Amino acid sequence: MSANFDILTQRYVVQFECIADRCEDDCCGGWNIPVKPSDESRLLAALGPTKLVQHIVRTPNSAQAPAAMKLCSNERCSLQGSDGLCQVHSKHGQQALPDICADYPRRLVQVDNRLEITAALSCPEVSRLVLFSEDALAFEHGDPSMLPRPKPAQRMLTRSSSYYEPVNDVRSFLIQLLTLPHYTLKERLLMLAFFAKSTRSFFHLEAEGNLGPPLLQSMQNFSNSAFRAELINAFSGEEIPSHLGMSLVERVLHLSTSLRKQPKFTGLIAKAVTTYFDGDSPERPTRVVWEMYREREARMLDTFGDEFELIFGNFAIHFVMHAPYTNSENLLTYAILLLSQIAMQKFLLVSYPGADRDIESLRKAAVEVIYQCQRTFLHTEILPHLYGDLKDNGYVTGAGAMLLTKF
Numbered sequence: 065m066s067a068n069f070d071i072l073t074q075r076y077v078v079q080f081e082c083i084a085d086r087c088e089d090d091c092c093g094g095w096n097i098p099v100k101p102s103d104e105s106r107l108l109a110a111l112g113p114t115k116l117v118q119h120i121v122r123t124p125n126s127a128q129a130p131a132a133m134k135l136c137s138n139e140r141c142s143l144q145g146s147d148g149l150c151q152v153h154s155k156h157g158q159q160a161l162p163d164i165c166a167d168y169p170r171r172l173v174q175v176d177n178r179l180e181i182t183a184a185l186s187c188p189e190v191s192r193l194v195l196f197s198e199d200a201l202a203f204e205h206g207d208p209s210m211l212p213r214p215k216p217a218q219r220m221l222t223r224s225s226s227y228y229e230p231v232n233d234v235r236s237f238l239i240q241l242l243t244l245p246h247y248t249l250k251e252r253l254l255m256l257a258f259f260a261k262s263t264r265s266f267f268h269l270e271a272e273g274n275l276g277p278p279l280l281q282s283m284q285n286f287s288n289s290a291f292r293a294e295l296i297n298a299f300s301g302e303e304i305p306s307h308l309g310m311s312l313v314e315r316v317l318h319l320s321t322s323l324r325k326q327p328k329f330t331g332l333i334a335k336a337v338t339t340y341f342d343g344d345s346p347e348r349p350t351r352v353v354w355e356m357y358r359e360r361e362a363r364m365l366d367t368f369g370d371e372f373e374l375i376f377g378n379f380a381i382h383f384v385m386h387a388p389y390t391n392s393e394n395l396l397t398y399a400i401l402l403l404s405q406i407a408m409q410k411f412l413l414v415s416y417p418g419a420d421r422d423i424e425s426l427r428k429a430a431v432e433v434i435y436q437c438q439r440t441f442l443h444t445e446i447l448p449h450l451y452g453d454l455k456d457n458g459y460v461t462g463a464g465a466m467l468l469t470k471f
């Protein structure tokens with residue numbers, strides 16, 4: 065990861081182009097679309113005052129913006145046409161869109177003294193570009209023209225400058241661990257979890273002073289191949305406890321009934337979960353589902369192991385760049401968030417009907433699983449609930465994070 069770029073981006077962002085009417089989804093549903101005063105002026109010029117009031121709602125209590133686009137009962141933006149396309153865009157052009165619609169799925173953030181452009185996996189086209197290519201996440205020079213609305217970037221925030229100061233070194237190190245050659249992804253994730261555990265006592269949001277020396281010490285341990293081998297060896301016999309796996313499965317089962325505002329996501333879960341049930345056994349215990357899942361996973365990894373490594377390895381690197389650790393209270397919380405997302409998505413991918421047919425089916429399923437999950441994680445409380453489940457079961461610990469790498 066180069067710190068010398070004025071604007072840093074990655075290959076998939078350079079390659080990205082919205083595929084509009086060829087897209088299997090749209091960007092207009094299920095979430096709050098903030099309308100800032102400058103967005104409102106643009107919409108007013110395009111739509112006129114009468115139409116404008118029909119399509120925005122006032123949100124005086126929102127910290128984001130004083131208004132938002134009105135959503136219909138199906139949770140789509142009220143300006144989405146029956147063809148699924150945005151009427152503002154099609155009739156008035158991109159210049160009339162609110163900033164967030166114009167830029168999505170790209171995002172410009174200031175990190176230290178550099179700007180970064182990344183893009184969200186909640187867009188299926190971004191998922192396609194990121195997940196299956198060895199060099200999708202290679203670093204590239206960015207350019208303001210890559211964003212329709214280049215504007216002063218949001219700064220990556222944290223209350224503690226001590227926690228923020230080594231941001232480039234820490235992210236580089238996490239990526240270094242995630243790309244170490246000759247290790248499996250599970251082994252690389254184990255090293256990341258162990259590093260997070262070893263920094264928990266001194267590297268956190270409330271920390272003060274110079275955190276560089278103890279951080280460097282924790283990082284240096286990993287430059288020693290004997291240290292890495294010992295760590296991997298010590299955990300090689302460990303298996304994920306079935307009740308940890310089952311609590312995740314239960315959370316997924318619960319979601320199929322509780323998220324009415326995310327019909328595509330609940331449809332995805334229903335599709336995956338019904339593969340564990342049949343007419344004779346409509347109510348299999350979670351323990352049986354877990355055992356069936358483990359058998360399927362072993363079979364799929366036999367055939368598609370390399371593809372799983374690529375998909376979830378790229379997912380993890382994208383996570384480090386797009387969702388920086390400074391948003392979490394410490395690296396252990398951050399690692400657990402990453403690992404629980406991988407676990408939930410992997411469960412859905414292994415369970416997806418027909419994903420094991422061939423590589424094309426697996427990739428198609430992976431895009432659907434990951435973009436749908438990322439949309440839902442962004443706009444619901446699933447991840448905090450999942451984190452709460454792990455905490456209640458005593459897994460928000462260094463040992464818990466390391467066990468999650470076995471999922």
Ligand code: SF4
Binds near residue numbers: 082089168187188
């Ligand atoms: S989800 Fe992505 S590819 Fe699809 S319409 Fe939106 S920006 Fe374009």
